[in-house]
Structure formats: C-alpha cells, structure tokens
Amino acid sequence: xxxxxxxxxxxxxxxxxxxxxxxxxxxxxxxxxxxxxxxxxxxxxxxxxxxxxxxxxxxxxxxxxxxxxxxxxxxxxxxxxxxxxxxxxxxxxxxxxxxxxxxxxxxxxxxxxxxxxxxxxxxxxxxxxxxxxxxxxxxxxxxxxxxxxxxxxxxxxxxxxxxxxxxxxxxxxxxxxxxxxxxxxxxxxxxxxxxxxxxxxxxxxxxxxxxxxxxxxxxxxxxxxxxxxxxxxxxxxxxxxxxxxxxxxxxxxxxxxxxxxxxxxxxxxxxxxxxxxxxxxxxxxxxxxxxxxxxxxxxxxxxxxxxxxxxxxxxxxxxxxxxxxxxxxxxxxxxxxxxxxxxxxxxxxxxxxxxxxxxxxxxxx
Amino acid sequence: xxxxxxxxxxxxxxxxxxxxxxxxxxxxxxxxxxxxxxxxxxxxxxxxxxxxxxxxxxxxxxxxxxxxxxxxxxxxxxxxxxxxxxxxxxxxxxxxxxxxxxxxxxxxxxxxxxxxxxxxxxxxxxxxxxxxxxxxxxxxxxxxxxxxxxxxxxxxxxxxxxxxxxxxxxxxxxxxxxxxxxxxxxxxxxxxxxxxxxxxxxxxxxxxxxxxxxxxxxxxxxxxxxxxxxxxxxxxxxxxxxxxxxxxxxxxxxxxxxxxxxxxxxxxxxxxxxxxxxxxxxxxxxxxxxxxxxxxxxxxxxxxxxxxxxxxxxxxxxxxxxxxxxxxxxxxxxxxxxxxxxxxxxxxxxxxxxxxxxxxxxxxx
Ligand SMILES: CC(C)[C@H](C(=O)O)[C@@H](O)C(=O)O
Ligand SMILES: CC(C)[C@H](C(=O)O)[C@@H](O)C(=O)O
Numbered sequence: 001x002x003x004x005x006x007x008x009x010x011x012x013x014x015x016x017x018x019x020x021x022x023x024x025x026x027x028x029x030x031x032x033x034x035x036x037x038x039x040x041x042x043x044x045x046x047x048x049x050x051x052x053x054x055x056x057x058x059x060x061x062x063x064x065x066x067x068x069x070x071x072x073x074x075x076x077x078x079x080x081x082x083x084x085x086x087x088x089x090x091x092x093x094x095x096x097x098x099x100x101x102x103x104x105x106x107x108x109x110x111x112x113x114x115x116x117x118x119x120x121x122x123x124x125x126x127x128x129x130x131x132x133x134x135x136x137x138x139x140x141x142x143x144x145x146x147x148x149x150x151x152x153x154x155x156x157x158x159x160x161x162x163x164x165x166x167x168x169x170x171x172x173x174x175x176x177x178x179x180x181x182x183x184x185x186x187x188x189x190x191x192x193x194x195x196x197x198x199x200x201x202x203x204x205x206x207x208x209x210x211x212x213x214x215x216x217x218x219x220x221x222x223x224x225x226x227x228x229x230x231x232x233x234x235x236x237x238x239x240x241x242x243x244x245x246x247x248x249x250x251x252x253x254x255x256x257x258x259x260x261x262x263x264x265x266x267x268x269x270x271x272x273x274x275x276x277x278x279x280x281x282x283x284x285x286x287x288x289x290x291x292x293x294x295x296x297x298x299x300x301x302x303x304x305x306x307x308x309x310x311x312x313x314x315x316x317x318x319x320x321x322x323x324x325x326x327x328x329x330x331x332x333x334x335x336x337x338x339x340x341x342x343x344x345x346x347x348x349x350x351x352x353x354x355x356x357x358x359x360x361x362x363x364x365x
Numbered sequence: 366x367x368x369x370x371x372x373x374x375x376x377x378x379x380x381x382x383x384x385x386x387x388x389x390x391x392x393x394x395x396x397x398x399x400x401x402x403x404x405x406x407x408x409x410x411x412x413x414x415x416x417x418x419x420x421x422x423x424x425x426x427x428x429x430x431x432x433x434x435x436x437x438x439x440x441x442x443x444x445x446x447x448x449x450x451x452x453x454x455x456x457x458x459x460x461x462x463x464x465x466x467x468x469x470x471x472x473x474x475x476x477x478x479x480x481x482x483x484x485x486x487x488x489x490x491x492x493x494x495x496x497x498x499x500x501x502x503x504x505x506x507x508x509x510x511x512x513x514x515x516x517x518x519x520x521x522x523x524x525x526x527x528x529x530x531x532x533x534x535x536x537x538x539x540x541x542x543x544x545x546x547x548x549x550x551x552x553x554x555x556x557x558x559x560x561x562x563x564x565x566x567x568x569x570x571x572x573x574x575x576x577x578x579x580x581x582x583x584x585x586x587x588x589x590x591x592x593x594x595x596x597x598x599x600x601x602x603x604x605x606x607x608x609x610x611x612x613x614x615x616x617x618x619x620x621x622x623x624x625x626x627x628x629x630x631x632x633x634x635x636x637x638x639x640x641x642x643x644x645x646x647x648x649x650x651x652x653x654x655x656x657x658x659x660x661x662x663x664x665x666x667x668x669x670x671x672x673x674x675x676x677x678x679x680x681x682x683x684x685x686x687x688x689x690x691x692x693x694x695x696x697x698x699x700x701x702x703x704x705x706x707x708x709x710x711x712x713x714x715x716x717x718x719x720x721x722x723x724x725x726x727x728x729x730x
Contacts, residue, residue, distance in 0.1 A: 147563055157571075161528040161564045195441070
C-alpha cells in the first residue's frame, strides 16, 4: 500500500480529546501493517486564533490542499465569542471547506441498534433508521455576496446575506446524491423553499432535469424545508437520500442526527470533484457534533463520531473498504457490550471516559 | 359590544372545510348575543387564481386592510404547481402579510393533555409543553431584494435571494417576544446563525441591546438555528419564548408544532403595530397546518386549529378574553371525551368527520 498523507486538525473544545482517540486507531492501522500514513497536525479555530491571530493560516490551508485527506475535530467556544466576525473560529472551517472545494457534505443519520432507546423519538420510529443527507457545502447563503452590516443614513443598521446557487453548483451536488441513492434504496428527496425563494425554484428545476436526463432509474421527490423538518420528526424512515442547500442542510442534518439519539457517534464526509488528471478527490472528514464547550476538558466526550469520521476517510479517500468496515463493526460491538460515555449512558452499564472508550475500541480491533 | 368587522379567507384544500366549522362558532357567538360581527368572505390562493388570475386581488387586499381582523385558512395544492412563481398561491398569503404589515407571527407549540401520546417524541418529553415561537413575518429572505433567476453569459442560470434585516425590524419583533415572555416564564431565546451570517450577527446584537435597555427583567439567551432544531427535538420543554427571523421561524415553528403531536390543533396569530391615532392593530389569524391536498374534499380534516385561530382572533384583535377562553376550554373537553378526526385518532375512540368535530365543539359550547 502506497504512503498516504493526512492532516489532522483537532481544533477546540472536545476536538483534541476525541482526536487523540482517532490517532490511536491510526496507530493501530500502521502498527498492524495495514497502511502507512504520513500524518501532519495543525491548529484551527480558536486554537489558531490564540496562536496566530487567525482561525486558519495560509500555511495550514496550503497543507490541507496538499494532503490526500483532512480529519477535522470541531471549532469554537465562549472564549472566542467576542472576536471580530471575520476571524471567528468558524471562519477557519468555512475557509477550509471553500479552499478545498469540498462541495458535497455527506451526513449519515443512522441509528445504532444498541442506541435506539436513546432517541427522544419513540424507539419504533427510529430503530433501523439510515438516512443519508447530502448538503451542499461551499455555496448558498454561507458564501453569497453581497454580505455584511451597513449603516443607513438614518443611523440604523442593516444586515445582509445573499443566497445564491447556479445551475452548475446544483448539478454537481445533485449528482453525488443520485449516485449515492443508486447504492441505497434509489430514492432522493430534494429540499428547498421553492414556494418562497427563487433560488429554491431553480434548485427544484435543475434537480428535476438532472434526474430525467442522467438518473431516470432513481426516484426523485421534492419537499419544502419546513415540511421536511416536520416529516423528519414524524416519520424519519420515509427518507433514503435527502439533498439540499447549505443552510437547510445545516439545520436538517443536525435535526436528523439528534433524532437518531446517536449524535455523539455520527461522522461526516465532505467531498470535492475528482481531478481527472491526477485522479485525486479532496476529502474532509469531521464529526457532526460541535466543540461542546460545556464538557470540554473533562475527558468525558464520546470519541466514536471522530473515529467513525476516520472510517469514512478510509473508505472515501483511501479506498480502504475493509479497514473502514472493520472499524465500524468494532464500534457496533463496543456499543453492544462495553461501558458508555455519559452522552449515551444507560442504567446497568458502566459510565466510562473518552480514553476508556478508546481502550474498548482498540481492544475490539 | 360594538360591531366588529371580519374577513374570512378560506383558501384552498382543507381550508374551506375547516373554515365552515369556524363559521359555526362565529354564528354561535352571535346567536348567543356575545358579539355582533360584520363578516365578509373572499377568495385567496389557488381559488383566487382560478377566478381572477391572481392569488389575491387588490380589492381583497383593500378589504383585508379595512376590517378589524382577518381569519385565513390555507393555500396551495398540486393543481397550481405549474403556475408562474409570481402568481403562485403562496404569493397571495405573502402579499397579505406584507400589505397588512403584520410582522410578528405568534406560533404557540402547545401539547394538549389528551394528546401527549400522539407525539412522535416520548410522552414524558412533551407532556405539559407550552412554547411560544415569535417569528418575524414580513422581512428577511422572504422579501429581500435583489431576488430572481438570471441567465449568465455562459448560459447557466443563477437563483438569488437576499436575507436582510434592519435594526428597526429586529427591535419591533423583539419587543413583542419580550412582552409575551413577561406574561409567561420570563425567558426569551433568540435564534439565528450569527456564526455564519452577518444578518444573524446584527440580529443578536440588537436583541442583546434591546433586552438590556428595555427588558432587564426578562432573561435572554442566544442559540444557533441548527442547535435550536436539535434542542427542540431533544428537550423542547427547555424553551419559553423563541424569537427568530422569517425563514428559521418557518422551519422551527413547524418542527415544534409537529413535535407536540397536536399539529391539527395549533393556531397562529400574526400582528402588526398598534396605530397610535386609531388604536387599531392589524391581526391575521391562520392555522399552522397547510392545505393538506391529500385529504382535501374528504371531510376528514381537523377543524380545531382553525377554530383555535378564531379564539386567538377574539383574544388579540377583539379583546374578548372570556369568549376566547370558553372556546379553548371547550376544545380541551372535546379532546377529553368526544370522537377524534383521523389525524389524532386513538384506539377505543370513534373516528369522526370534520363536521362531526364541529358538532361536538358546538355542543360543548
Ligand atoms: C460551525 C458552523 C460554521 C458549521 C456550519 O454551520 O456549517 C456547523 O454547524 C456544521 O454544520 O458543520
Ligand atoms: C405557505 C408558505 C408561503 C408559508 C411560509 O413559508 O411562510 C407557510 O409555510 C407558513 O409557515 O405559513
């Protein structure tokens, strides 16, 4: 196996704690001769603000573009609540996504069998749930111009952001969703507010045309974002693949993740286009959960989402299907029998720490 | 009691069916001498497109501005899916909101005791739930300019919408939320994406200043919209009043409504500013649910949300507190003992029609 390059960006809050456990899995992969990695590590978010005055440096961005894949933790926390908008911790994450051109954020909302009872939904509504949300990740209102806060002649202020999507941006993320659906149940639900927003209307039209022209074998439906939130809460199993824009995707994928009861276990992959010349495809991997400042530093965070993000990285960026599957299977076994971190604790099972969860996982591997 | 003027706009789908039952309550109020109304009725949405070519006529808008309050049903349906964006059914609703300048959409998410088990959430998470979501309703991305779909030089298309909020727009809806909180548990949670959008950053700053200057007795917290969706799904009882913009409010209030399990029972009120000269305040009342084309015409829709919207109208626009409370109490009693429409049907209770639910309510009154 050729040498693969990897950049780790643990970030803030629980990021470094859960990343430490992912590193143990990387070490295990190397020690057992399954792969050989060149691993770099760097600062991002608040940690980078503290050290460098910006949430990500040009050098870190350059490194992220060079490596085969990036494994990211999480950013942000109350310490940086007052830093200027332009250099807030989240700006580091957003810049990385944009510079890497990773436009398709794959967010599985999957219920682990052992955790069906942890959901706030009735267990019969979530048992076996397995949705894939594909969120456009480098466009829409997150990046649209004009944007900013301006002062009006009368002294009032005006905050502005722009939602903007082009045919091309919609098509490329649509293709990712339709491709994924082909390997799943063959159903895509495209979500927007076409009844209110022209950007949503174009989104609907482009998806409709794309399906007809390139994916006639995949079933396409459309849903308004407000209704989608309701349907997720009512009966999430009705969905296979959901494809949507950056802002709706942010909200709906977090909602879906929470509904699984398995938030601390959910990974995500954000992918770019394959470079036809080099065959390379940028890949950025991060847990769905955030930096969780309330529990940071206590050693109680659940490291499984970070470890499963690494599994996604192995699968999508390194084509190491077997090792990815081995890690995922080990997670299932750990959930079935080992202790639990506080987020998924249940009566009758020991409550364990972040590193003990790492121990259990490594032992399983 | 002085004569009150009222405009009924039943609209499409189940709108006319549920409005018929609300009219019976209006008749009962008049027949029992509690009030005297002058009631007009008009077309809106698809029904108005069919008759007049537009989803609301200038004459109807003028009438809506003249009356003391508007009771609205719902608009839209597959029949009008292909009409041009400018005259789609929803445009009638949006124009009415904008022309009436009803900026504060009050959406209670309340669990009726008799319905705690109908929620998809575990009953202990929702029993007794009573949140008030205050959604800004005539600004933000729903109305911001520039907007539209343009063709680029390379033949691609580009869809654009603009999120825009001014200090004044944020303050006036904020005041409504803080005022409501004073009569409730005294807590407001303001929701935006200040970590990504400058419009959200301004929103947060204005709310913070408003609380400090005018509502020091009310507790203010801030939450990102994605986290709010998660927190609603995880533990909705943590909230008292939520205040947010038009788009987030659309999604989060629908989510909250669905989580109650009482969607077919939830009303809303949308209020404007009080005219200091005349003392009048525009009021627009509608159920949270939509036109439900799938069950329209079958006589099975639940009329209680429409009837409770009328109760809100009596309370906020006509200051008829006792009659509003009488209707609300009658709804509780009906739920406790009468049959149920299919949306809230339970084993062991007769399933009844829209008009039978109206009968039961009138009998209770
Ligand atoms: C941290 C924040 C900028 C980010 C987003 O809104 O995209 C996060 O919520 C996410 O979903 O990855
Ligand atoms: C019908 C539609 C335009 C409307 C909205 O998005 O505001 C509806 O969803 C609502 O919430 O009242």
